Amino acid sequence: MPSVHDAPYDTPEVLDRRDGPYGEVVLRRHGPLLQIIANGCFxxxxxxxxxxxxxxxxxxxxLDESxxxxxxxxxxxxxxxxxxxxSLAHAAADPAWSRITVVERERAxxxxxxxxxxxxxxxxxxxxxxxxxxxxxxxxxxxxxxxTFDALCLDIDNGPGWTVTEGNDGLYGPAGLASCARVLRPGGVLAVWSAQPSPDFEGSLRNAGFQRVRTEEVPVARGVPDVVHLAVRPG
Structure with a gap:
């Protein structure tokens, strides 16, 4: 049976809860971790x-390879x-980037x-x-x-194969990928994080005109690995 000292680790503490333009967003503390919940989904x-x-x-x-x-x-x-x-913290630790722009739709x-x-x-x-x-x-x-940018890194929702917020799936369809290509300079790189591999999305990237499409996995101890889908806008 958990002790009293274990309680903070077993019961998440809601630090803030807001109704935003796309639904409810919550910031929780669970033991030493901070968690973001959107519309009830972790x-x-x-x-x-x-x-x-x-x-x-x-x-x-x-980008270097291209x-x-x-x-x-x-x-x-x-x-x-x-x-x-x-992602922002890691990018800012690299002096090679001349400019780092983050787009976030939730004010909270x-x-x-x-x-x-x-x-x-x-x-x-x-x-x-x-x-x-x-x-x-x-x-x-x-x-x-x-x-325009040399690289576009997408970490939106749970990736192209599992969106939980209405409207996010449009980012990974033909019109969304065309918009991604529009802001990339020739030879620019699109990198898309996903909570699971998506072979269909690789096909979508190729159909949108991207080249050198590939997927890199994030090693995990068990379960389905996170992946990063990579593609290059033709020069």
Whole structure:
């Protein structure tokens, strides 16, 4: 039987709950972990961060490969989804990026970073002069921005094969992928995190005109691995 001392680890504590434009979002503390819940579905927590770091590193490596030894200016990075901040923090730790733009549609998530406990993950990165956060829907941003980027890293929902928020699946369809390609410079890299492999999404990337499509797995002790889908916009 659990002891009284175990109770904080067994019972999540709700730190904030808000009704946003896309439903309810909740920040919880479960023992030492911070968790984000959207419309009752667990999205992510601060337990690891390996897959978020791989998302950034894989994009960076694919970008170097697509350059094929040709010198290019320091690359600009667009991150779709702030989440618990691992991707932003890892990108900001790399001086190679000239500009890091994060698009997050939930004002609550941004507040949890700027004025809340998730600042422990992202605080230094948010103070980096190269970094900025735009609070808007990513699809709207992709359609409307005049900026272009060398890499686009998507960490939206649970990936292309398992979306839990209405409207997110449009990001991974033909129109959404066309918008992704629009903001990428020639030779730019699209990296997409997913909670599970999606062979169908690889086909969608090829049908959208992307090249060098491949999938990298995040090693796990058991269960289905997280993956990062990678693709390059033709030069």
């Amino acid at each position: 999205l992510m927590d601060t337990s690891d961060g390996r897959s978020e770091r791989l998302l950034i590193d894989a994009a960076r490596q694919a 350059a094929q030894g040709t010198p290019r200016p320091a690359p600009a990075l667009l991150i779709g989804g702030l989440g618990v901040g691992f 998530v941004v507040d949890w970073h700027t004025d809340g406990p998730l600042g422990a993950v992202s605080g230094a990165a948010l103070e980096d002069p190269r970094a900025g956060v735009v609070v808007t829907d990513l699809l709207d941003f992709l359609r409307e921005t005049s900026d």
